[in-house]
Amino acid sequence: MATVKLLTDAEVEANPAAKAVFDDIRATRKSDFVNNFWRGLANDPALLKRTWEGVKTVMSAEGALDPLTREMIYIAVSTANSCSYCVHSHTAAAKARGMTEAQHAELLSVIALAGQNNHLLTAMQIPIDDAFLV
Missing domain, CATH: 1.20.1290.10 (AhpD-like)
Structure with missing residues (x-):
């Protein structure tokens, strides 16, 4: 409500x-x-x-990212932020922009992997490698 x-x-x-x-x-x-x-x-x-x-x-x-990529990023961030409304609305938008079932499945796999590994790294407090400092 x-x-x-x-x-x-x-x-x-x-x-x-x-x-x-x-x-x-x-x-x-x-x-x-x-x-x-x-x-x-x-x-x-x-x-x-x-x-x-x-x-x-x-x-x-117009920009460097195509509209479908933007929608998929929005889905990932909305998932991380637990915004059910945004997950639903931007999944619908991504599908309207051509996201296939295979792309959606891959997106969910990436979201799951990133979430799991983010939690592990946060728990272990691994120092950032010098090679990754940009």
Whole structure:
């Protein structure tokens, strides 16, 4: 259960600042669907706008990483941070961007291996090799 009200389209329409962000989300994503994350943030239009601008800048702009790779990284970080919502939404986004079942399986293997080894290294406090210092 959400700890904030998830604003309806009618409630967003009544707030010009939130409506402008929702309009941009729809235009950028070329979809009428606005997910619950944005509906919760719409209670604070300034936070909504700031968060959307960050997402748009990192996830939608042209860059050295292709959109699928960005989504897969987002899945890995969301897994590490235990954000179920983000794991679901970015897995759906990655699949929409062409992630295959084989790629998803490999991604899960990498996440599992990294998590296990991160815990082992943290527990053992192994010093970093000089060759790895960049």
